[in-house]
Amino acid sequence: MKTPLSQRGFTLAQMLVVMGILAVLTAIAYPSYVNYVKNGRLNDAQRALIINAQNLEQHRNKHHSYKKNSTTWADLSLNATSHFCIKMQGNARGANDDKFTIKAVAFNKNHEPRVLSINQDHMLMICENSESSCDTRDAVFKNTGRSDTNCRIIN
Structure with a gap:
């Protein structure tokens, strides 16, 4: 004969233990x-x-400069990824023909404040903060590299 105590299922205490374990695993x-x-x-x-950077090197090998002309950088083959905009750092006018910096800045700087940059020597840098923003319609990041802080080489 079945009594009410022989019903199948989990007790409230068992369910709370399982929920606690899941919460800890999720938090980790x-x-x-x-x-x-x-x-x-x-x-x-x-x-x-x-x-x-490799494409700019190819441009320099053909045209002896990283620029298209005295006021314009050579075109970048990739202007963005799904989460970063990519632009040249600084205006080409007056810049050294033998140097460049390309920078990648997150579209949403609240989720990713770090920025990446690479120069003509293929030195990759990551900076924890930057004043650069994808919000402008400028073809280049106008602020100087001094707007980037807490930078280190990653390569």
Whole structure:
């Protein structure tokens, strides 16, 4: 004969223990996942910068300059990734024909304040903060490299 105590299922205490375990696992896993996604996006931007730098080198080999003319940089083959805009740093007018810097800045700087840059020596830098923004319609990032702070070489 069955009594009411022999019913199948989980007790409230068992359910609370399982929920607690899931909460702890989520609290540990979610930040790791967010960092993984951010680093993947940075890697995409880094690859785009390297491709652009290689294309500028090819342009320089043909035209003896990284510029199209005295006032315009050579065109970048990749102007953006899915999360970063990519532009030359500074105006071409008056810039040295043998030097360049390309910068990648996140479209949403609240989610990713770090910026990447690469120069003619293929030196990659990551800066924790920058005044550069994708919001402007300018063809280049007008502010100087001094607007980037807490930078380090990554290569």
